[in-house]
Amino acid sequence: MSRRLPSTPPNLPGFAFVSVLGSGGFADVYLYEQNMPRRLVAVKVLLAEVVTDDLRQMFQAEANLMAQLSSHPSILTVYQASVAADGRPYLVMEYCSASLGQRYRAVQLPLAEVLSVGVRIASAVETAHRQGVLHRDIKPSNILTTAYGHPVLSDFGIAATLGEAESSDAVGLSIPWSAPEVLHDEVSGTVASEVWSLGATVYSLLAGRSPFEVPGGDNGSGALMARIDRAKLAPTGRTDVPKSLEQVLARSMSRRPSDRQANALEFIRDLQSVEEELGLTQTPIEVAVDDWALATAVDVEERTRVSGVHGTGDAGRRRRRPRTAPRSAALPGADSRADDLGMSGSRTSRPGSRRLAWGVSLVSVALVVLVGVGAYAVIQGARSIPVVTDVQGTATDGGVTFSWNDPGLQTADAYVVTVDDEMLPPQREASITVTAGDGDRVCASVAVTRDGRSGASSAERCVDVSVAVDQGS
Structure with missing residues (x-):
């Protein structure tokens, strides 16, 4: 054409x-x-x-x-x-002078850059989803680069609200980055299909080609759709891409939507886990806080952190290498507004200052009430989160395996495991194995996280590797 x-x-x-x-x-x-x-x-x-x-x-x-x-x-x-x-x-x-669609086929993008771009663009997608908007055309050419090198998502031209997507007519789509259910017209777009497109986009930036494109082969629409429908993803072919990242991308492009990450936020956390594994500084999650009062009651850094800063622990425990934890960005709109509000410099007393003081006092009372309401909501929400009560620990060859029974996880819930005061990335599996040497004493506790909040932690379970004796604390 x-x-x-x-x-x-x-x-x-x-x-x-x-x-x-x-x-x-x-x-x-x-x-x-x-x-x-x-x-x-x-x-x-x-x-x-x-x-x-x-x-x-x-x-x-x-x-x-x-x-x-x-x-x-x-x-x-x-x-x-x-x-x-x-x-x-x-x-x-x-105005953005370049797009990643112009770069990823011409040069091999650094792994750290791709992971950072993936987290930032997935943060944009998660933000859109929280406002009921699907993009429906996520691909490298729709990721532009600002003058300062920051990636931004563009072209919401075929976007639809989450409700409209189920019943809207067929729209334009980009086959190489579209999920099988979209290509089959089963849906025009869902959160799950957006997760597929995010994975396909990150894969493309790494591999220099779309996920199911065969170099030198038949890459026409029919051939691509047939390969996408089979969803047998080949590795990226890069030696610097760890197996864990290959698995994250393969999961995001699973044939069954239910097998993918539950949402863009879970995809972000998986990418952050890979960054941590590689010793890279974690790219912070850029997702707006829904309710400022709730954000005041709950430490925002805890809402966006994948791996917490751990303490020194007990003297008898293993010493682990500290890992970099992301510093969360300030709350939206929390930057200094002193000059805008006319609060810079000293002021002399005025006749209306008493009325102003009363107004400030009333506002302060209102803020305290709102924060209290937010804190109450957090407490009530935390009480509804299931609690793990049966953590078991077993010393194995070269490590310790902790396991527990599912207390009733919902689709978007995850476990947060703390090992020797170090919070590990969220996971869905009801077990975890950590490396340990002879003479080590390893302790772990498990909590369930839901909607950015964590429930109560289980009782800590410790295993003494030297004598392989399980003891609760």
Whole structure:
């Protein structure tokens, strides 16, 4: 199919046309210079010949969705949307000079960069999901790079709300990164299919090709769809990619949606676990806190941490190499606003200061009440989380295996195991094996985490490897 020529750029008040950036099936993207404030921007313009009421509504939905989500650091920022004098709707967006779609086939991307990009883009997807929005076209070419090298997710053009996705008509899709159930028109998009696309995208960035593409083979639509349907994923072919990461990607692209990570957040935690395994600084999770009062009552760092900073432990326990734990970003909107609020510098007393003091006092009381309500919600939520009560420990050749019975996990729940005061990454398996040497005393406890909160920990179980005697503490 021949590529069409871009349409004539529209005359937009306050903007000066610079060049053409690209063309798609329904729109062209141009580089403009905005007069005030002066900056380069990308302007996406709907084609005049395809403008219909339905397409106009889709375009407006994209503008609204991206504006709703673009405060996220890994989602492309939208500045404004309007209709040009010639009747074509347009969208003014942050200008990004490159996309990963241009890089990953040309050069081998560093493993650390790919893991970081994966965490950041999955954070953007998780944020969208929490607001009821599916992207439905996650792929390398839709990951742009800002002037400061930060990856951002773009093009929500075929996005749909989670509820609409189950019943919406067929939409455009990108076969190499689409889940089998989407290719079979069983669904137009779900959280599970987005997890597949996230895994396929990370795989592509590592391998330099899409997951089921055969170098030098038949990579037409039919052949690709047949391979995707079988879901027999080949390794990335890179010697620096650990087996654990290959397993994370294989799980995300399982044929059965229920076998994949339950959501984008679980996929993020799996990538962070690989970063920790490789000794890399963990990329922080960028997911907005749902309720500020709840965030005040619960340490935000604990909500986003995969591996906690552990203490020195008892003298009789093993000494483990400290692992890097991510420092959580500040709460959204928690950056300093002193100047904006007129609070910088000293103030003299004014006649209205007493009324102001009363107002501040009332606000303070309200804040205390809200924080108390949040704390109560946390306590009540924690009480509903099941508790592990039967941790058993057995010394094995070169290690210790701890196991327990399922206390009633729900789909998105996970176990958080603490071994010798070190919190390990969340897991779904009801057992874990840790390395230990002769003379070591290894202690572990288990808690269940649900919706970012952890329940009560089990009683600590300790195993003395030297005599292989199990004793509860």
